[in-house]
Amino acid sequence: MVFADREDAGRQLAARLESLRGCDVVVVGLPRGGVPVAFEVARALGAPLDVIVVRKLGVPSEPEVAMGAIGEGGARVLNDDVIAQLGVSARQREVVEDRERVRLDARVALLRGGRARVDLAGRVVIIVDDGIATGATARVACQVARRFGATRVVIAVPVAPDITSLALGADEVICVFVPVWFTAVGAYYRDFAPTTDDQVVALLAFGALS
Known part of the structure; x- marks a missing residue:
């Protein structure tokens, strides 16, 4: 499976998360590349969007x-x-x-951009990236979410090697595609152009207005 770009990956990932619609959910993207994916998930679920910086x-x-x-x-x-x-x-x-x-x-x-962090206390937090390679970033992000009071932490990515939620410190891992032979995250995208800080700031600002 190859995704057209991060937006396409986000829409496909959102379809796997439909069961969380209506829950008290916050979607957080891991900058930079995870934010365009997270934006599509947040928009589909009608959930607030923020980042966890690692x-x-x-x-x-x-x-x-x-x-x-x-x-x-x-x-x-x-x-x-x-x-x-x-x-x-x-x-x-x-x-x-x-x-x-x-x-x-x-x-x-x-x-x-001076906005307050979205409150995670007592909420389901969906941590989104454009893929997982080693899992180190995702593990730290799970720690952050729990320190800020998340009651349930879900890691959601378009592509990753076969990795368990326990290994990442999450309650659940949702992945669209788990290759038999994982190479690198970018290999599963036709367009994997770098996401810029300006794009991240714009998506977060737009998400805050939604």
């Missing part, structure tokens, strides 16, 4: 290699195997995390 923690000597991730509200997931294998010290990890927390706070301010 930052990767890159290994100091190899920044593209993730040793964990952090999110709003102090959430953090660490990959102890990577940290041990690459000999990352506690001090090195602390320096990276402090730097990324500053960047995370700046991105929250930029993307929300």
Whole structure:
């Protein structure tokens, strides 16, 4: 299966989530690429739209290699195997995390544009991305949603490898397509052009008016 673009993926994903229509639902996208998908889901379900901002923690000597991730509200997931294998010290990890927390706070301010965070307390939170590769970002997002009081957390994505809700810390995982041989998220889209910050801000602003 190949999706035309993120909007097409969002519409197909929304059809799988129809049972949640009428529940007290908040849809949150993971910036940047998850937000166009989440926008279509929120519009279909008539639900409010927001973001959960997460930052990767890159290994100091190899920044593209993730040793964990952090999110709003102090959430953090660490990959102890990577940290041990690459000999990352506690001090090195602390320096990276402090730097990324500053960047995370700046991105929250930029993307929300001064709007208050949508209240998640006592609600069903659907966390949407354009796909899952390792699951590290989704795990942190689940932590964030629970810290902010979500009573049920659903991970919803168009494509992902075979991964359980338990592994992600979610109550349920909804996925349109689970390939037998997963390669990369972008391989399952005809148009996988990068989503810009301006697009995310515009979609969130439009969602706030809906």
